[in-house]
Amino acid sequence: MVEITIRKRPRSEAVITQRKFFKKTARGKVIKVLRERYLRDDVGCGIHNCRECSEACTPSSSLLPESGAEHSLFPDGHFVLPDTNVFLSQMDLLESSLFRPPIILLQTVVEEVRHRSLPLYNRLKALMAMDDKSIWTFYNEYRSETAVVREENETPNDRNDRGIRKATAWYKEHLQLNNPPVRGKAPRKLPTFVLLTEDAANRQKAEKEGLVSLSVRKYVEGMKDSPQLLDLLASIEADEIEPTRAAGGKQILYSEYLPSATLISGVKAGDLHQGHFNANQYNYLEGSVSVPAFTKPVLLIGRENMNRATSGDIVVVEVFPDSEWKAPADEVVDQDSTLKNDDVESGDEDEAEDDIVTRTESKVTSSEKRSSEKQPTGRVVGVIKRNWRPYVCHIDSTSLTSINSTSLSVQTVFATPVSRLLPRIRLRTRQAPSLIGQKILVSIDRWDVTSRYPEGHFVRALGKVESKEAEQESLLLEFDVPYRPFGKAILDCLPKEGEQWVVPPKSDTSPEWREREDLRSVTICSIDPPGCQDIDDALHARRLPNGNIEAGVHIADVSHFVHADTPMDSEAASRGTTVYLVDKRIDMLPSLLGTNLCSLRPYVERLAFSAIWELTPDADIVNVRFTKSVIASKAAFTYEEAQIRKDDPNQKDDLTEGIRLLNSIAIKLKAKRMAAGALNLASPEVKIHLDSSESSDPIDVEQKELRETNSLVEEFMLLANISVAQKIQETFPQTAVLRRHMPPPKTNFEKLQDILQKRKGLTLDVSSSGSLAASLDKCIDSEEPAFNTLVRIMATRCMLSAEYFCSGSVARDTFGHYGLASPIYTHFTSPIRRYADVLAHRQLAAAIGYSPLHPSLHGKSHVERILDVVNRRHRMAQMASRASVEFYVGLALKGREERNKASGAGAVTEEAFVIRTFRNGLGVFVSSLGIEGLIMFKNDLQQFDAENYTLSIPAPSGPPVTISVFDKVVVRIEVEKDKNTQRGRVKMTLVSPIDSKNM
Known part of the structure; x- marks a missing residue:
């Protein structure tokens, strides 16, 4: 039971002791925690020209009421106070540039959104920062007249609803008290305070208390731009209308999900299994869920067994008895070509799907003989967490009932997502005719048991299909890449000197030179792809008097400019990584840093974080040290330029000799890695030639050429990452930011092993990374030189993805990087474009005693949360890059096709x-x-x-x-x-x- 006490203090202040509880620390000590809330009477209301709150409400930030012309129900003006559920369900509406009423955002609502959904909380914070929105945050939990305490037997939700109603009532009374009637004058008409809520019970209570309360739909219907805004509304009445639909004759197509308590207890007992749902890209009627209990994923056949799961959802599955296990189908089944005549208004399309499932299963007689290919088979019985977000789609023109572009009547149409892994979305919109031929953004709202497809709402149009602008934005949205311009608060974190910033002259009092090593005289250079502007790394090598070799990797000191708990740091953590597309780059950090102040350009002094080794001529490490430094790179080479310089016998200057020395060591480092069992895998890489004109249209495409200097750079980056990982893990064993690559299940290779054996008589040994590496070397076809590369590409696809992790969150024996055959690894070498590297820099700086570690990096749970985001952003960035290449390859081939036709080729x-x-x-x-x-x-x-x-x-x-x-x-x-x-x-x-x- 929570004790509630109120103690009066001077100046009408009070402190509420809200919660007293006991907490167990990481070392097992039990401590008492007492949380107090201080109340005051000077928290500003935010209303323009309020006499009582004039000091707290500055003219630049206070709110003016919405005029009567903007809303038919409130001729004397109004303010809106949205409930929590409005932000949880209608964020697309609130973000629209057409939705601009003055919003009073209650502290209760902000905290509840943060508790309920971190992604929506981040969108709320961005909404609060928008220049075209009028939003005042009112700290109702700290104002004495509006603070509420939870009553006995009251749920947290009911307590919050009561607090929101109390704050709304206070605003009404507050405005009346500050605008008393004037003798001889007609009473002044005051604006209305409107409580917006999607909770019918809360609306009823508000109305009984004399407050004005509306649903979002009712409010929007009275707005000037209601036709466009109504399309943005999410449908949220699923629980209320589903029984009605079923009773009205709609067929129940799916099983109801089990209650949450049943799902949790079932997973805990091992009767049910939890994992991520993955849709099959070749067959839309199959999916799978990887779960720890089985070496092979659980196979889901048919929409009924997938039970409304969409790609990326965290689901709970029930596994059928062994006798019902099956192998995946061997047929490509495309949703668009098989369901051409779906009725958007009904669920009759299930007959077509059932026919396809039956036809597909009837053809698997040969698959049934392959008992080794059978997988655990089951069905989805619940969804733990939806992966729903706005999706890029286009309107299926065949689903329109009217093509009259001037009609504003509501039509139900199909929106087809760009991703083949997603089902079509049933959409109600007034703008359907005008949206034909455009890319649009659509959010999924619900998926009823009576509907073969989910239902959603229109968010916004992106532009005409195949236009370069629409396709670029479509690609970024498709893979959830943050691409908004950096805001003022972020840009204010940059050095005030801007591009004029330079490393100051060396002095004992300069903060830039504090405990830094002066390496400006060292012959350092960078080697990067052509056109690289964000130069993260530079290298050097020189012989030592004792016959050994000194080699150094120098990394841009990003953490000098990006400080923890700043807007720029928060934005970088949210973006996670720089995204590289064919024709543009979406930066993690403002370009002033990424391409200028942090970039290790030649001929200018730059701040760096250096790892310097002493190695024997056989590449054995004698010692390594880490130091903050100041460098002055002597040259910036492309891989090709460095290769030509290295191979030219007439070049004997210090730079060239340094490159040759680095290369000789790199060859030996690679040999040691391969001997330890590292894999030499392959992935297809192409180079797209763009028109040098402003159009940047693709001209042609060819394979990338990898040179010896590519390997040179790679080996020293790997060495730096491994050395840093060892240092930060020794110093911070519970919170070190590391990266691992788990060994793949042997079952992942079964099909490739079988194909190699039957088609080529070759054996693939997957017992260890070393065995796999050795057997891949033997996969050779003397008549086909490209065969070995092909096998390596196919083997790569059997691997698991590497991931960032917190050292204290997993067992020590799972730290290893399978592909590199290294027992420990991290990312340190690219802090301009990867946030994980920034964290590693901060930990390394603390490990060498240069600066204290920020408190957040001492907390395991905090590091885990950051790395979850970074891992997801990293995956999405890779997919966006691949999609960009695919798009431009298509454009280049289209151009080649047209040229061939013109020449008769x-x-x-x-x-x-x-x-x-x-x-x-x-x-x-x-x-x-x-x-x-x-x-x-x-x-x-x-x-x-x-x-x-x-x-x-x-x-x-x-x-x-x-x-x-x-x-x-x-x-x-x-x-x-x-x-x-x-x-x-x-x-x-x-x-x-x-x-x-x-x-």
């Missing part, structure tokens, strides 16, 4: 490897372009051999042609509009060994 053709066989198609990889594609067959005459990974295709004359995995084929490449993305997509057809154009 014919269609674009390329050699490709078959990497997967389906019952109705082939998956191929074009190594010269670094892209994959599907070759689909329209008829049903192919013979599929799942056991041997072959597909026999009837020939126009002669016997059928059999194609298997690893075969080389020739494909015809065309670019067509993708039905999901509405962008150009590479379409492939088989040319050789058989032309499939008309098949």
Whole structure:
């Protein structure tokens, strides 16, 4: 039981002892915690020209009431006080530039939003900072007349609702008291205080207390721009209307989710299993959930068993008995092509889907024989956390009932997401005709058991499909990349000198030179890709008198400029990483830092954090030291320039000799890593040539060339990251920011092992990283040099993703990096573009005694929360980069196709490897372009051999042609509009060994 006491203090202040409880510390000590809240009577109301609050409410920040012309219900003006549920459900409306009433934001609401949803809390903070919004934050919990304490048997939610109503009533009385009637004058008409809430019970209580309270929909209907704003409203009445729909004859299509308590207890007991839902990119009627209890993911077949889960949701699954386990289907099933005639107003489309499931399952006779491919099979019984967010979509024009662009009547239409992993979204909008041919943003609101599709609401239009501006923004939104310009509060954190900032002259009193080593005379250089502006790292090497070698890695000292608990630090933590697209870069930090003050440009002095080793000529480490430093890089090379300089026997200057020395050590470091079991994997990388004009249109595409100098830089960055990881983990064993790569389950390699054995007679040993590395070296086809690279690419896709973690959060024996064969690893070398590196810099600075560690980095839970965000941002950034490359490859190929047609050269053709066989198609990889594609067959005459990974295709004359995995084929490449993305997509057809154009 919580004790509540109020003690009066001078000046009408009081302190409420709200909560007394006992807490156990990390060392096992029990302490008593007493939380107090001080009340005062001078918390400003925020109303313009309020006489009582004039000192607290400055003219620049106080609110003016909304005029009567802006709302039909309040001719004398009004203010709105939104309840918590308004921010939780209607944030898209509140963020709209058309929604601009003066908002009184209660402290109770802010704290409840923070408690309920951190992403929405971050959006709320951004909303409060918008220049075009009128928002006053009222600290009702600290004003004596509005503070409330929780009563006995009162729920926290009821307490908060009562506090919100009390604050609304106080505002009404406060304005009346400050505007007393004047004798001889008509009473002044005062503005109305409107409590906005989606809670019907709260509205009823407010009305009984004499307050004006409206639902958001009712309020918006009276606004000047109501037609556009009503489209932004999320549908939130699911619990109220679902029974009505079912009773009205709607078929129940899905099972109800189990209660939360049942889900939690079931997972704890091991009867149920929790994990992330992953949609199948080739078959929209299959999904899977990886759970700790099974080595293979739990397979979900059919929409009923996926039970309204969307990609990325955290779900709970029930696993069927072993006798009902199945193997995944071997057919490509595309939602758009199979459900062309869905009725947007009904659920009749389930008959078409049921037919597809039945047809697909009837064809898996060969799959059933492969008992080794069977997986645990089950169904979703609950959702722990939705992954819903605004999605980039386009309106399916076939679902419109009216194409009259001037009509503002509500239509129900399908919105097709860009991502094939998502279902179509049923959408009610007044703007459907005008949105045809545009990319739009849509939020999912609910998914009823009576609807085959989720329901959502329109957020905003992005622009015409295939326009470069709309496609760029679409791509960023699709992968949830923060791209808004840096705000004033963030830019105010930059040095006031701006671009004129320089390292001051060396002196004992200069803070920049405090405990820094002067390395300006050392021959340091950087080696980066062409056009690199954010130069994170530079290197040097020189011989020592004792015959050993000194090698140094010098990293931009970002933490000197980015301090903890500042707006710039918070923004960098939220962005997590810089995102590199083909034609632009979305920076983690303002460009003044990233491309100027922190960038280790040549010929200028820069602050750095240096790792300096003494190594033997055989690359054995004698010692390593870390120091803050000042450097002056002597040159900035591209990989190609450094390679040419190294290979030129006429070059014998200090810079060239340093590069050669670095290279000789790097070769030996790599040899040691490989001997320890490090993997030499591969991923397709291409270089896109852009037009040098302002259009930046892609001209052509080719494979990237990797040189010896690429490996040189890589080896020393790895060495620096490993050395720093060891140091910070020794000093901060509970909170060190590290990175690990977990060993993949052996089952991940089963199919690749089977294919290699059956098609090439090769064995892949996955017992350890060293065994895998050795066996990959033996995967050679003497007639095909590219075969080994292809196998390495396929092996890479069997791996787990690397992740950042807090050292005290996982077992010590799981720290290792499987791919690098290193027992410990972190990221230190790119603080301009990765926030994890900034944290590692702060910890290393504390570890060497340069500066104290910020208190937040002593807390394990705080570090975990930051790294969760950084891990997610890192994954999304990688996907955004790949999507950008894919988009520009498509544009470049379209240009090549048009040039070929103009010159009469014919269609674009390329050699490709078959990497997967389906019952109705082939998956191929074009190594010269670094892209994959599907070759689909329209008829049903192919013979599929799942056991041997072959597909026999009837020939126009002669016997059928059999194609298997690893075969080389020739494909015809065309670019067509993708039905999901509405962008150009590479379409492939088989040319050789058989032309499939008309098949």
